[in-house]
Amino acid sequence: MPERIDLFDSTYGHFTEQVLDSIRKETFGVDIGQNSWLTVDEYDRVLPWLRLTPEHHVLEVASGSGGPAVYLSNTAGCRVTGIDANERGVATASQMAIRSNQAHRVGFAVADANTRLPFEDHTFDAVLCIDSMNHFPDRLAVFKEWHRVLRPGHRAIFTDPVVITGPVTNDELAMRSSIGFFLFVPPGVNERLIEEAGLQLVREEDVTENAALVSGRWHEARRRHRGDLLKVEGEERYDGLQRFFAAVHRLTTERRLSRILYLVEKRAG
Numbered sequence: 001m002p003e004r005i006d007l008f009d010s011t012y013g014h015f016t017e018q019v020l021d022s023i024r025k026e027t028f029g030v031d032i033g034q035n036s037w038l039t040v041d042e043y044d045r046v047l048p049w050l051r052l053t054p055e056h057h058v059l060e061v062a063s064g065s066g067g068p069a070v071y072l073s074n075t076a077g078c079r080v081t082g083i084d085a086n087e088r089g090v091a092t093a094s095q096m097a098i099r100s101n102q103a104h105r106v107g108f109a110v111a112d113a114n115t116r117l118p119f120e121d122h123t124f125d126a127v128l129c130i131d132s133m134n135h136f137p138d139r140l141a142v143f144k145e146w147h148r149v150l151r152p153g154h155r156a157i158f159t160d161p162v163v164i165t166g167p168v169t170n171d172e173l174a175m176r177s178s179i180g181f182f183l184f185v186p187p188g189v190n191e192r193l194i195e196e197a198g199l200q201l202v203r204e205e206d207v208t209e210n211a212a213l214v215s216g217r218w219h220e221a222r223r224r225h226r227g228d229l230l231k232v233e234g235e236e237r238y239d240g241l242q243r244f245f246a247a248v249h250r251l252t253t254e255r256r257l258s259r260i261l262y263l264v265e266k267r268a269g
């Protein structure tokens with residue numbers, strides 16, 4: 001059974017260091033400051049589905065280092081509020097908003113997505129949640145909160161990066177979830193819970209390819225920068241994270257764990 005390995009604290013705490021900067025560029029091609037399996041091509045392709053205008057206000061749940069939120073406000077011209085449970089993530093994200101001259105439109109706060117969100121009903125014109133759903137134990141309650149804070153007729157996009165679509169051993173599941181709490185579900189569960197929360201599934205897409213591509217590149221880029229990474233992570237964490245990225249790559253390439261993107265809508269009226 002692998003030990004718990006810290007990914008988020010370490011990454012967010014050292015986000016702007018040269019070595020992590022280089023690794024992100026080599027991994028994502030275009031580095032928008034993400035910490036997930038998201039590439040800018042994928043983001044640009046799906047964002048129009050939210051039908052955003054500059055008057056809109058978006059909630060990003062589990063906004064991490066803030067890159068996707070800042071990119072969104074820059075491209076759509078809308079307001080974005082990001083919440084994340086990780087204090088270092090929120091601090092890094094807030095600095096990124098200031099450095100990108102987006103602080104007037106983008107704000108970040110520490111909040112736990114598993115609890116009642118600190119917002120009034122019908123506050124947001126869209127909800128976004130990238131590669132984080134698997135960290136929330138009560139998915140139905142989370143969907144119900146999104147339903148509460150969304151305006152009627154408006155949409156949410158989320159990805160679930162660990163839908164079980166093939167045989168996976170207990171060691172593989174343990175390795176894949178070595179970075180924190182994980183909830184793995186089979187196909188059909190997200191679809192059922194979306195409806196149960198009062199939301200409507202508009203579109204569903206298999207985007208596993210991106211996770212396979214990004215995890216492979218991430219593993220390789222980290223190997224190339226091993227010397228500098230060891231100074232930041234130490235040997236034990238470096239090795240643990242390399243095993244984690246290798247496991248993600250193997251499981252997604254073989255389509256035993258799939259990354260699925262969902263577009264959902266809150267019914268009008």
Ligand SMILES: C[S@@+](CC[C@H](N)C(=O)[O-])C[C@H]1O[C@@H](n2cnc3c(N)ncnc32)[C@H](O)[C@@H]1O
Pocket residue numbers: 008033034035036037038061062063064065066067068083084085086089111112113114129130131132135136
């Ligand atoms: C894979 S990262 C994705 C970050 C960001 N969405 C991105 O695409 O760069 C998952 C994020 O979920 C956050 N997270 C985990 N549990 C959470 C919770 N209960 N509430 C809010 N955020 C949480 C972590 O701190 C981390 O930033």
